[in-house]
Amino acid sequence: MQPRNMSMSGVVDLxxxxxxxxxxxxxxxxxxxxxxxxxxxxxxxxDLVIDVDEAGFERDVLQRSAEVPVVIDxxxxxxxxxxxxxxxxxxxxxxxxGRFLLAKVDIDANQMLMQQFGIQGxxxxxxVVAGQALPLFQGAAGEAQIRQTLDQLVQVGEQxxxxxxxxxxxxxxxxxxPAAAPEQPAGPHDGLLEAxxxxxxxGDLSGAVQAYKNVLNEDPGNExxxxxxxxxxLLQRVQGVDPQQVRRDAADKPADVQAQIAAADLDLVGGHxxxxxxxxxxxxxxxxxxxxxxxxxxxxxxxEVVGPDDPRVIAAxxxxxxxxx
Numbered sequence: 001m002q003p004r005n006m007s008m009s010g011v012v013d014l015x016x017x018x019x020x021x022x023x024x025x026x027x028x029x030x031x032x033x034x035x036x037x038x039x040x041x042x043x044x045x046x047d048l049v050i051d052v053d054e055a056g057f058e059r060d061v062l063q064r065s066a067e068v069p070v071v072i073d074x075x076x077x078x079x080x081x082x083x084x085x086x087x088x089x090x091x092x093x094x095x096x097x098g099r100f101l102l103a104k105v106d107i108d109a110n111q112m113l114m115q116q117f118g119i120q121g122x123x124x125x126x127x128v129v130a131g132q133a134l135p136l137f138q139g140a141a142g143e144a145q146i147r148q149t150l151d152q153l154v155q156v157g158e159q160x161x162x163x164x165x166x167x168x169x170x171x172x173x174x175x176x177x178p179a180a181a182p183e184q185p186a187g188p189h190d191g192l193l194e195a196x197x198x199x200x201x202x203g204d205l206s207g208a209v210q211a212y213k214n215v216l217n218e219d220p221g222n223e224x225x226x227x228x229x230x231x232x233x234l235l236q237r238v239q240g241v242d243p244q245q246v247r248r249d250a251a252d253k254p255a256d257v258q259a260q261i262a263a264a265d266l267d268l269v270g271g272h273x274x275x276x277x278x279x280x281x282x283x284x285x286x287x288x289x290x291x292x293x294x295x296x297x298x299x300x301x302x303x304e305v306v307g308p309d310d311p312r313v314i315a316a317x318x319x320x321x322x323x324x325x
Contacts, residue, residue: 045168048093052103054110061103065128068165069100069157071136071150074117074124076108078312079271080231080305081140082123088143088201089125092150098166099154100127121270127153130161139269140235142203196228205239208232230304238265250279257283257291261298268302276302277316284323296320 052060052072061070073089075082086104093102107114107122117126117133124138136149157163196211212229215222243266249256250263260283267276280299284292299320303313 045094045097048098048166048168049090049102049104052105052110054112057113061128062131064101065131066163068098068163069153070103070128071100071153072103072105072117072126072128074105074107074114074119074122074126076106076122076271078108078273078306078310079122080227080307081235081269081271084200084231085123085125085141088146092143092146096150096154098168100150100157101166121272123271129153129157129163140238143201144203193224193228196225196232200228200232200235205232205236209236226304227307230301233301234265234269234305237262238269241266255286257287257295261295264298264302268305273306273310273312274316277312277319281316281319281323284320292324296324 050060061072064070071089071093073082073086075086089102093100105113107119117124119138121138123140125136125141127134127136134153136153137145154165157165192211192215196208196215199205199207199211209229209232212225212232215225216229219225241262246259246262246266249259253259260279264276264279267273267279277299280295280302283295284299287295299316303317306313308314
């Protein structure tokens with residue numbers, strides 16, 4: 001799925017004069033309170049990324065959004081695209097040095113928040129500025145696009161709401177400076193794997209696919225490369241497609257193998273794992289010969305994306321076996 005709402009065009013609704021004035025006043029109050037307490041209110045870089053649940057949402061997100069834009073990353077452990085996006089957001093939160101706060105919400109443990117934000121698939125990223133929610137994007141996104149959106153968000157926060165961000169003290173590490181982790185010897189393919197990750201982060205899906213293939217050419221059993229290749233190829237397949245047209249075609253042409261395969265790819269990217277698997281298993285049941293084999297091979301590729309140990313993959317493998325035999 002192409003990232004949606006990658007611009008700040010919807011931010012006009014946030015710029016109501018009353019909301020802006022209230023946000024500026026609260027931000028000034030927070031800074032004044034920190035000064036009265038004899039400090040700058042500085043926080044550790046580690047505190048720029050926080051886990052948030054329903055009980056703490058008002059305190060950790062709504063109230064903090066009067067001081068700094070809060071970016072919310074809705075994710076789940078089973079969501080493979082989330083595992084690509086979340087580390088990028090976490091790294092940028094530290095790099096932006098307090099100009100925004102990243103709040104991570106596990107949707108499996110916080111279904112109410114997911115419903116309140118109207119989330120249809122993950123990963124999904126929102127911002128809250130002065131108590132007002134703003135959708136940023138849903139689905140896979142390259143780092144360049146993410147940076148552009150964050151820059152616009154920070155600019156709006158500063159110019160319209162007086163949100164100058166948080167003061168970060170690089171020495172303020174909870175519990176003191178951590179012990180240096182022992183260096184691990186570099187693996188023979190670490191450079192190629194790192195190149196693949198960097199290509200994914202920059203949105204260069206073709207480069208990522210080739211980098212993973214380079215690893216597998218030398219080490220066909222490399223699990224990290226096999227998983228990365230499956231994910232990169234999936235994102236490459238859905239890049240630039242029209243989701244509405246794909247779903248119309250799948251609904252109108254239930255016997256069209258390619259239409260069902262394309263819809264299953266979109267299902268998986270959107271986090272609807274069981275829907276993707278179920279769609280292709282039903283298609284296997286309706287087809288024979290080369291068509292059936294084409295669907296089966298795509299289903300096996302999607303199993304690679306999710307991971308062989310995932311219970312949904314295990315259940316789908318059993319259902320596929322029943323459909324085939």
